[in-house]
Amino acid sequence: MNKAEFVLTTYINSSNLRATYQILNTVVPYVLLWILAVKVASISLWLLPPIIVLLILFSLRCFSLMHDCGHYSLFQSKSANRIFGFVLGVINAIPQYGWSRDHAYHHKTNGDWERYRGVADFLSTEEFSKLDPFNQRLYELLPHPLMAIPGGFFYLAIKPRLILIMEVYEFIQHIFTDFKKGSEFNLAQTISAHQSKHWQSATEFWDLLLNNICVVGSWIFLSHLWGVGLFWSIYSITLSCSATIFIWLFFVQHIFEGAYAHKTADWNYILGAVQGSSYLELPAILRWFTADIGYHNIHHLCERIPNYHLAACHRENSHLLSDVKTLRMRDLADCSQFLLWSADSNRLVSISSFRQSTEAILKT
Helix, strand or coil, X not given: CCHHHCCCHHHCCCCHXXXXXXXXXXXXXXXXXXXXXXXXXCCCXXXXXXXXXXXXXXXXXXXXXXXXXXXXXXXXXHHHHHHHHHHHHHHCCCCHHHHXXXXXXXXXXXXXXXXXXXXXXXXXXXXXXXXXHHHHHHHHHCCCHHHHHHHHHHHHHHHHHHHHHHHHHHHXXXXXXXXXXXXXXXXXXXXXXXXXXXXXXXXXXXXXXHHHHHHHHHHHHHHHHHCHHHHHHHHHHHHHHHHHHHHHHHHHHHCCCCXXXXXXXXXXHHHHHHCCCCEECCCHHHHHHCCCCCEHHHHHHCCCCXXXXXXXXXXXXXXXXXXXXXXXXXXHHHHCCCCEEECCCCEEECHHHHHXXXXXXXXX
């Protein structure tokens, strides 16, 4: 299969008008829903659940549009994508620039399971077999779909704050270590010589720092304005649930029976996109809130195609996509079985099937 066979370049056509409209029909309702939630809470807490559901869905759409900005596909200009990507990142408490860099690596290596191990850094069968029984059971528990609820909140709300605190602490240690050298100490050289383990460029650092300032500042301001209990109750539910949905979406789009999961040798980028990404069939309303990310195979073939062209591109290339796995959200339970990568067979396997095969070998 050759990438030239697909009609893709026609759809790499970002529209500032459509992008602006998408930002407005997402961010404005999200803000208004927050105001409505606070007003309704003063009347009756029993009226809050439907509003929180909508907040979760609009938070999910904010993340989806941030994802497009990270690929520089939503707007025509790079600067517009960076600006609006940053704003959408603040809404979901995640530094957009660093996230987009990590996500670009996923695109670059999709289907190469020696370099990239999926949404939860899955183990190979060999690595799993070396674990003791307790850690094997722990491994079975951690990638479970329900663990995405606390994991999603940690990933969005806590991890970026923790990374900044850890790096500041390590930087201060680095300065004091050099300071102990006495006369050899040079502050400018010490700063320039410091190598961060948490970001790869000055741009990524500033994005992380500004995101933390904006996010923590908004937490303090809104907690004071609306009350700590009310704000954090709604905010934590919204953030946790929207992150959980996006993790589940990512999971079923790459972790499924028969997914392309190859070693680096002879790995094929096109097969990684077509056979290592599913087509997730969603109801129209969820397609809108996820910005058509269900057309994941097309997205991996060309990440520069904006979300508003993915469906049309998928239809035009449907005759070349017969090998694409079609899944629905109800397939999550089945997909969550495949937690191990078999390097010998270049496929994903369930823990139960791996244990059965191991026991069968031991009996022979």
